[in-house]
Amino acid sequence: MAFTLPALPYASNALEPHIDSRTMEIHHGKHHNAYVTNLNNAVAGKPEEGMSIEDICRNISKQPAAVRNNGGGHYNHSLFWTIMGPNAGGAPSGALGDAINAAFTSFDEFKTKFAAAGTGRFGSGWAWLIKDSGGKLAITSTANQDNPLMDVAEVKGTPILGLDVWEHAYYLNYQNRRPDYITAWWNVVNWNEVARRFAGK
Numbered sequence: 001m002a003f004t005l006p007a008l009p010y011a012s013n014a015l016e017p018h019i020d021s022r023t024m025e026i027h028h029g030k031h032h033n034a035y036v037t038n039l040n041n042a043v044a045g046k047p048e049e050g051m052s053i054e055d056i057c058r059n060i061s062k063q064p065a066a067v068r069n070n071g072g073g074h075y076n077h078s079l080f081w082t083i084m085g086p087n088a089g090g091a092p093s094g095a096l097g098d099a100i101n102a103a104f105t106s107f108d109e110f111k112t113k114f115a116a117a118g119t120g121r122f123g124s125g126w127a128w129l130i131k132d133s134g135g136k137l138a139i140t141s142t143a144n145q146d147n148p149l150m151d152v153a154e155v156k157g158t159p160i161l162g163l164d165v166w167e168h169a170y171y172l173n174y175q176n177r178r179p180d181y182i183t184a185w186w187n188v189v190n191w192n193e194v195a196r197r198f199a200g201k
C-alpha cells in the first residue's frame with residue numbers, strides 16, 4: 001500500500017474533555033482510515049503511488065476527484081493529529097509567538113480571526129494558519145478536504161495549523177455548536193508542533 005494510516009500520537013481519550021474518546025476513535029479509525037483506503041485505490045498502478053502526499057497536493061488540478069478528496073483528507077488529518085495533544089493549549093512563544101503578534105496584532109486577535117474562519121466556513125472544511133512563500137503568516141479556509149498546499153487553493157501556503165470543522169469532528173459532543181468546539185479546541189493545540197512546522201523542520 002502506497003499510503004498508510006499514521007498511528008494517533010496519543011491515546012484516543014487524551015484530549016478529553018475537549019474532544020471525546022469516541023469522536024477520536026471514529027474520526028481516526030473510520031474517517032481517516034477510509035481516506036487512506038480510497039486514496040490507495042485511486043492511485044493503484046499509477047505514478048502517484050510513489051509520490052509524497054505533499055507533491056500530489058501541489059499538483060492536484062491534474063488529479064481526479066477521488067485523489068483530491070481522499071488525498072486531501074489523508075494530508076489534512078495526518079497534520080491535524082500532530083498539532084493536538086494532551087497537556088497542550090496556552091499560547092505560543094519564541095519566533096512563532098512573535099510572528100503571530102506581527103501578523104495579527106496579538107494572540108487574542110489571531111484566535112478571534114482564526115475561529116471566525118472556522119465558524120464561517122459553510123458546510124464542511126478546514127481553517128488554516130499558513131506560512132506563505134515569503135515566510136509571512138496568514139489565516140485562510142478551504143472547503144471539503146482541500147488545503148492550502150493545493151494548486152487550486154484560493155490562498156496558497158504551507159499549513160502549520162489546521163482545524164477540522166467537518167461535523168464528524170465534533171457532532172457527538174457538541175452537536176451543532178461548532179463555535180463551542182472551536183473554543184474548546186484551543187485547549188488541545190500543541191504549539192510546540194506548530195512552532196516546529198513554522199521553523200520548517
Ligand code: MN3
Binds near residue numbers: 027077166168169
Ligand atoms: Mn475530519
